[in-house]
Amino acid sequence: MRELRLMKGNEAIAEAAIRAGADAYFGYPITPQSEVLEYLMAEQPMERTGMVVLQAESEIAAINMVYGAAATGKRVLTSSSSPGISLKQEGISYIAGAELPCLIVNVVRGGPGLGTIQPSQADYFQSTKGGGHGDYRLLVLAPASVQEMSDFVKLGFELAFKYRNPVLILSDGVIGQMMEKVELFEQQPRVTTFDPAWTVTGKPKERERNIATSLDLDPYRQEKHNYKLQAKYKAMEENEVRFEEFDCKDAEYLIVAYGSSARISQKAVQLARAKGIKAGLFRPITLFPFPKQEISALASQVKGILSVEMSAGQMIEDIQLAAAGKVNVQHFGRYGGVIPAPDEVLEALELLISGGSK
Amino acid sequence: MRELRLMKGNEAIAEAAIRAGADAYFGYPITPQSEVLEYLMAEQPMERTGMVVLQAESEIAAINMVYGAAATGKRVLTSSSSPGISLKQEGISYIAGAELPCLIVNVVRGGPGLGTIQPSQADYFQSTKGGGHGDYRLLVLAPASVQEMSDFVKLGFELAFKYRNPVLILSDGVIGQMMEKVELFEQQPRVTTFDPAWTVTGKPKERERNIATSLDLDPYRQEKHNYKLQAKYKAMEENEVRFEEFDCKDAEYLIVAYGSSARISQKAVQLARAKGIKAGLFRPITLFPFPKQEISALASQVKGILSVEMSAGQMIEDIQLAAAGKVNVQHFGRYGGVIPAPDEVLEALELLISGGSK
Amino acid sequence: MAKARGAIVVDIEKCKGCEVCVVNCPTNVIRLTREVNGKGYHYAYMEVPEACIGCANCAVVCPDGVITVYQVKE
Amino acid sequence: MAKARGAIVVDIEKCKGCEVCVVNCPTNVIRLTREVNGKGYHYAYMEVPEACIGCANCAVVCPDGVITVYQVKE
Amino acid sequence: MNLKDIIKPENLVYSKTPLLTDNVMSYCPGCSHGTAHRIIMEVIEEMGIQSETIGVAPVGCSVLAYDFMNIDMAQAAHGRAPAVATGIKRCWPEKYVFTYQGDGDLAAIGTAETIHACNRGENIMIVFINNGIYGMTGGQMAPTTLPGMKSSTSPFGRDVATMGNPIKMTDLVAQLPGTYYVTRQAVHKPVNVRRTKKAIRIALENQKLNKGLSFIEIVSSCNSGWKMTPVQANIWMEENMIPFYPLGDLKVDGELVKK
Amino acid sequence: MNLKDIIKPENLVYSKTPLLTDNVMSYCPGCSHGTAHRIIMEVIEEMGIQSETIGVAPVGCSVLAYDFMNIDMAQAAHGRAPAVATGIKRCWPEKYVFTYQGDGDLAAIGTAETIHACNRGENIMIVFINNGIYGMTGGQMAPTTLPGMKSSTSPFGRDVATMGNPIKMTDLVAQLPGTYYVTRQAVHKPVNVRRTKKAIRIALENQKLNKGLSFIEIVSSCNSGWKMTPVQANIWMEENMIPFYPLGDLKVDGELVKK
Amino acid sequence: MTEEIIIAGFGGQGVLSMGKILAYSGIMQDMEVSWMPSYGPEMRGGTANVTVIISDERVSSPILNQFDSAIILNQQSMDKFESKVKPGGVLLYDGNGITRHPERKDIKIFRVDAAEEAARLSTTKTFNMIVLGGFLKIKDVVKMENVIKGIKKSLPERHHHLIKVNEEAIKRGMEIVYPVKN
Amino acid sequence: MTEEIIIAGFGGQGVLSMGKILAYSGIMQDMEVSWMPSYGPEMRGGTANVTVIISDERVSSPILNQFDSAIILNQQSMDKFESKVKPGGVLLYDGNGITRHPERKDIKIFRVDAAEEAARLSTTKTFNMIVLGGFLKIKDVVKMENVIKGIKKSLPERHHHLIKVNEEAIKRGMEIVYPVKN
C-alpha cells in the first residue's frame, strides 16, 4: 500500500530510520537538522519498534555511541550539521578504520566556522576526501528530494552493511527543511542475527573473541589492513556509482550538480532548452564513488561543463579529474548560505557558452 | 652567529616557537609529537621570553585556547598528530572563518582511526582541502628537514599574520622524530603592538569594539565574507607558492613528492641517474597553495610523473589537476605507517617508465 | 522617611511588551497599551503615574533595558 | 588452626622480574634469580620453599599472573 | 507635581548603561538574557574597566551578545568558551575576562572545558545562564531540564530513566579547588537582579585580586522554549526551577558554604 | 614434605584464569594494569558471564587489553569509552558492559563523556586506573598528577598555580545521582587486590540488577612513567598517592558514604 | 499546470501552515508539490516566508525568485516580493499594516483584508484561512474538497474539530477578496 | 664521503644515544648528518634501532634499507639487519646473547664483546661507548677529538664529569674489537 505523506526532509530521515529497522539513533541538536531527533522523540520508536533514541551530550559522544552500537552489529545512525560533523571527524575515521557499518547524515549549512544556518554544499571535500585523518572513504549519497531522504536511509544501511563501511547522506538545509510528497516504504524488521565473524556481542565458547578496533601498531599489518580498505573502496567504485541524467543525450553543454543544486539546475536546463540551448544536467547521486567514467564520456561529447555547487567550488575538482582536460569546466556557485536561483544558473551557463568566466 | 644543534624535528618546532617570539602554545600529548610540549616545558619559556605554555585537557580545548589567544593578536601555536588534528577540525574551521592567525603543526601518523604511531602522509586531503566544514583553506607548509621544521615556524607566523589565516605545518613521524643539524635563527622579540582594526584586547574609548567571530546569520553578508576569504586564498595562490626542484631541468621522468617522501625520492632520483634514467624530483613546499603552474609546465616536458606519498594517493589528484591529462601520472605509496625505501621508489619509477602499473 | 515621587520613560519602539515590569512594580503603575509599536508589540506605559515612587524596580527587571527612571524626594 | 604447606610455580618465561611478589610474600619465600630469561628478566623463584604456606599472596599481586599456587593443609 | 517636573536630567535615577549598545536585543520578549547582559555591563561601567575587559560568548541565544555588549568580544564554538577564555587570560593576565554561557553549552558539550577551567582555577568569571533548555535551536532538552519537563526532544517530559538526571554543574564546580566564588542567582525580580549584580561585582573584584575562578549561575527562564508568556515563565521558574536549583552562595572566598 | 607432593592438581589453590589469554602482557614489569586485568577476568569467570560481557578499552597503555582479556571488546577513541559503552549497553541492555580507562583518558579528554555517562546512570561498570600519569605516551602530566610531582611535561614538578590542581573525578561522580556504587581501591598488596576484586563483583552484580553506574577507581603505579622500580613505585604510591586519593567506598547502594 | 507561489509575512501569521495546507491539498489532488520555507534561528518573531509549488509534473527547483503568485501579508514582504511576480502573475495582499501599496501595472493585484475580518469575527486564528480563501477564489489550483482533505491531513487528530471553522474562514475569504485597480 | 649506518639492539642498551653521539661528532667535523630512530609506544623495552648517516653532502633519504655499516647488539637485530649490509660493507656485533652468528661472505664482520667487557669493568653504562670505540676503530668516519666534542654536546652539563669515563670506554672498545673470519 502506497503511504503518501507531506514531510520535511529531516522528518523523512527520521521516519525512514524507524521503518528501515534501525536499532538506534544518537544525536545532538543543531539547526537545520534538529527535526530528526525531535521527530524521533515524538514518535516513540522504542514503543513502535524497540529502537533506541538518545540525545547525547555532544556530537562527539554521539558518534562514539554510534561506534559502540555499530561494533555490535546493530543498525545505527546519527545526524548533524556542518560544525557538528567536523567534531565527529575523529570518530568517523575510527569507524572507517574499524570497518563498522553505520549511517551519518549531514544537513549542511553555510560555513566556515559558525557561519550561518542557511543551506550550503561546502562540505563536499570533507565528505568525499575524508575530513578525518588517514586513508579512508565514506560512501556518500546525495539526495535531491525528500523522497530520496527517505529512500537513502534504507539504501544507506544496505550499503553500510554490504561494505562494513560508514555511509554518509550529504544533504543540506534546503532538502532538510523543505516538504514534499513522500511515498514511505514499509516497516522493515530490525536485525536479529549478528555476524559471528566480527560483531562484538559477547564471546560464546564456540568462537574466538571479536574485537572492534582500528589499531595495529605494527606498520606492516596496518598497511595490509589499509590495502583491504582500498580494495573495498575500489569495489565501491566498480559497483556503486549512481547518477541521474536529464536531457544529456543531445546536450552540447552540461551542468553537473548534486542535491538541491541539481534541482535548481534542472529548472535552469528547462529554461535553457526553452531558449534553444541544448543543455543537459548530470546529477551524481553517489559523490563517492564519483561517476567519473560517465562524466568522462560526456566530457568528450559536450562543449563545456558547468559545475553548480553551493560552495566556492569543490566538486569541480572531481569533474575536472574526470574530464582530464578534454573540455572547459567552469564553476558557478552561491555560498555562505545563499541559494542560487534557476535564472542565475542559466546566466552562468550562457556565460560559459559565450566563452566568458567570472 | 651561527648556532648549530642536533635536534629532533619536534624539538626544533618547539625551540623555533620560542625564538620566533611566540606568545603561547597550547597542546595535548600524542605520539609522535609529544616532544614539542615536553621540550617547551623543559625550556621554561615563561622565564626565557614570557611565552605561555599550557597542557590543555584535550586537543579540542587546545585549539580553542589558540582561538582565544589568536583573537587578541598574540602569536600562538598548537601541535598534535592525526587523531588529535581530526578533533581540532571544528576549531580550525572557526579560526579560518574568523580570520585569525595561528600556527598548527600536524606530525602525521598512520591511520585511519587509532591506526599506528608510525609516520604517514595520509592527512594531505584533510590539510589541503579542509577537513572541517565550509569553504576555507589553510596555508600548508610541508617541511622536509629538521632545519625546515625550525624555519617554517618563523615563516608560518609571518604568513599567518600576513593573511590573517591559520597556517598548518604538515610534517610526519619521520621529520618529527629524526635528528639533524639545525642552524637556529636568532631570538625574535615578542609582539607588543596589536592591530586596532581587529584584535580583541579590550575596547578603549578611541575605537569601536572588536569582535572575533565567524558568524553572520545573514546569508548575503556571510557570502560577502566568503568572497573575501576566497580572494585571500587566491592571493596566496599568486604570492606564496613555494617548491624545490632537483634535476628537473633535463628530466624525462618526474617524481613529485613532499616532506619525508621527497627526501626518500631524492635518493631514488640519485639511484636512477646512476642508472642513466633522466629522473627529476619536484618537491612542493606549499601544499596549499599548490605549485600547479610549475607542475603543469613540467607535465609538458616529461614523459611520465610518479607521485610518491606515504598514503594511498591523495596529492596525486592535485598533480593530475595540474597535468590536466597531458601526461600519465602514477601513484606509488607505502602507507599505514610503512616508510618506502629509496630503491622501492626507483622500482616504481622503472615500472612507470616501462608502461606498467601496479 | 521622605516620600518620593517618580516617573518612568519607556523607549516605546524598543519595548517588547513582555509585562515583566508590570508585575514587578510595587505600586502597580504600569500597564501595556492596546496599540502596538512598529514591531507589533503592546508597550508599557504609566497607567497610574501618580503612584510611581521612582523605585526603579521596573527598570531593573526590564530585560530590554528600555526604562529610564526619574525620582524626586518630596 | 591447621598448619599449611605451600608451593608456587612461576612461568619463568613470562615472569618480568618486577619483585612485587617478593615483597608481598609474608614468609619471604621468593627471590629473583641471577640469571635472566629469554626476555632478559631475572625471574622469581622459591628461595626458601619450606617457608611457603600457600597463601597465594604472591600470585594475587603478580601483575603478569604468572604464579600458580598449591597448598596442602597438614 | 507634574510629570514634566520629575522627568529632568537632575532627577535621573536609572537609565540604560552606555555599555549596552543601542541595537535592539534579538531576544524574545521577557528573556532573562537581556537582564543578565545589562547588569554585567553595569558592573563593568561602574568599575571603569571597559577597556580592560574581554568577553567570550559561545553558541546559544546569546551568541550575538557582541551586538549588545559594547566591549571587545570573542565568539566561541559551542561549549568551548572556557577554553577560549583560558587562551585569552593566559596571554593577558591583567585583563578582565569572562564567559557567558548557556546550560546546553556549559553543561552538555562543554562539560570538559567547564570542569577543567574551573579545576585549573583560571582567573576568570563564568556566567552560566541556566534556562533548562536549548533556547537557540528551538527548545530541545538541556542537561538541566527538570524531570518531567517537556521540550521538543522530550515531548512527553524528561524521563530520567532513559534521558538521565538534570545535572547541577554549579554544585560540581564548587567542589573543585580552583573555584574561589560560586553562587547561584536569578534575575526575574528586582531583588534578585540586585543580588546577581552584586555577585558579578564580587567576581570581577576577585579577578582583579587574582583569586581564581568565579562561577555565577543565573537560573533563568526561556518563555519561548517553555511555551509560556514571560510572566508565566517567571512564575513557573520560581515554583519549579528554583526549588531544584536553590539560590544562594555555594562557595565564598574559596570556602564551601555550609548548609 | 617434598615440593613434588605439594605441586599436584588436587592441591591447586590459585592459577591464572583462562579468561586471560596466553599472550604476554605488553605492560612494563610490575605495572598495575596486569593485576587489574586479571581480577576483572576472574570475576567474569566466577560469575560465568564471559559470553554476556563486552569490554571497552580506549587509548592508553591498556589499549591492547583485547589482546589479554579473552572477551569481546571494542577499542575506543581517547576519552570516549563511556560513550562507546553507552552505545553498546543501550542496544544490549541485558549484557554486561564495562569500560577500562586511564586517568588521562577518563579525567582529561574524556571528562564530558565520563560525567554524562555517570549522570545518566548508564547501567555499566567503569574501571578507572589512576596512575597519575600518561603512561602510554611517555609519562606526561595527567589531570591526576600530584602537586609537585615530576613528569615529562612537568619536569620541575606540577605547579598547581599554572597547571591546575589534580582532579578527583571519583569524588565528583559520587555526587551525581546516576552513580550507584563508587569506590576507590588499589592493587599493590594482596589485601587491596582482594578488596578491589570484591568491588568489581559488586559492580557487576549491581549491573545485573539494573542499578545504574558503578565506578571503581584503582589507584595505580606507573613505574616507567614515574621512573622508579616497581617496588619503589608501589611504596611511593602508598606514601603519596593514597593520602591524596584515600581508599574506600564513596557511595554504596546509591547512598553517599558519610565520612 | 505548474503554480509557483510565495507566501510571506510575519512569523506568527500562519504563513507556513497556510503553505502546508496548500501543499497537502495538492497532494490530495494527485499533484506534485514542494514547500520550502525560509528559516532562521527559531523562536524569534521576524519575517517568515514559504515557497509552495504545485504541479502536474515532478517539481524541479523548490527555490525560485520569480513567482506566478505572491501572497503578501506585511510591508517588508511587499518590498521584497512585489518585483518577483512574473508579468501577468497575481499579487494578493492583506492591507493591514501596508503603508506602500503595490504599484506594478503588469500583474493582477488583489486584496483581502483578512486581519480586519478575523478581528471582526473574533477568530484571529483563522486569519490565514481567510487569506487562503481569497487566493483560491482567484486561482483555483486545488479544489475545495481537496483543501478540506489537506487541512485534515495537516492538523493533528485532536484539532479536527477546527476543520469546520477553517472551512468557513476560507469561504469568507472567497467572499471578501477583491481586485485592486491601478 | 657518505657513511650509512644502522645501530640495532634492545631498548636500554644505549642504541639511540650511541647514534646521537656519532651524529653530533659528525656535526663537530662539519659534516651533514641525520639520525632516524625507529620508535614505538614509549617505555616498553623491546627493540630499538637508529639509522645514522654522516656525509659531506646534504643527506637525502634518512630512511634506508641498505647500509654501509651495521652495528648489531642482539639476535633479533642480527636476523633483521645482516642481509641489509651492502656488499663490501661492515657488520660489527656484540657476541653476548647471539645464538646465530653472521654468515655472509661478502661483507666484513667484526666483533666487540662490549657487554662482557663492561660487566668486567663494572661500568655497564659504558657498554655502548665500548661498542662505539669498536666501530670507530674499523671506520674512522669521525675523528676522536670530534667524538669527544660530540659527547660533550649530547650530554647535559651536569653529566660532563662522565666524559672521561666514556672516552676511556671508547678506547677500550678500540682495543678489544676484532675481525671475525668466516
Ligand SMILES: Cc1ncc(C[n+]2csc(CCOP(=O)(O)OP(=O)(O)O)c2C)c(N)n1
Ligand atoms: C558543535 C555545535 N553543535 C550544536 C550547535 C547548535 N547549537 C547552537 S546553540 C545550542 C544550544 C543552546 O542552548 P544553551 O547553551 O542552553 O543556550 P540558550 O540558547 O538556551 O541560551 C546548540 C545545540 C552548534 N552551534 N555547534
Ligand SMILES: Cc1ncc(C[n+]2csc(CCOP(=O)(O)OP(=O)(O)O)c2C)c(N)n1
Ligand atoms: C585524540 C587523541 N589524543 C591523544 C592521544 C595520545 N594518547 C594515547 S594514550 C594517552 C593518554 C594515556 O594516559 P592514561 O589514560 O592515563 O593511560 P595510561 O597509559 O596511563 O594507562 C594519550 C594522550 C590519542 N591516542 N588520541
Ligand code: SF4
Ligand atoms: S519589561 Fe521592558 S520590555 Fe517588558 S514590557 Fe516592560 S518596558 Fe517593555
Ligand code: SF4
Ligand atoms: S519606578 Fe518603581 S514605582 Fe515607578 S513604575 Fe517603576 S517599579 Fe513602579
Ligand code: SF4
Ligand atoms: S610478581 Fe610476577 S612478574 Fe613480578 S617477579 Fe613475581 S612472578 Fe615475576
Ligand code: SF4
Ligand atoms: S604462596 Fe604465600 S607464602 Fe608461598 S610464596 Fe606465595 S606469598 Fe609466599
Ligand code: SF4
Ligand atoms: S529562545 Fe528562550 S533563551 Fe532564546 S531568546 Fe527566546 S526566551 Fe530567550
Ligand code: SF4
Ligand atoms: S608505562 Fe606505566 S602504565 Fe604503561 S605499562 Fe608501563 S608502567 Fe604500566
Ligand SMILES: [Mg+2]
Ligand atoms: Mg539554555
Ligand SMILES: [Mg+2]
Ligand atoms: Mg594514566
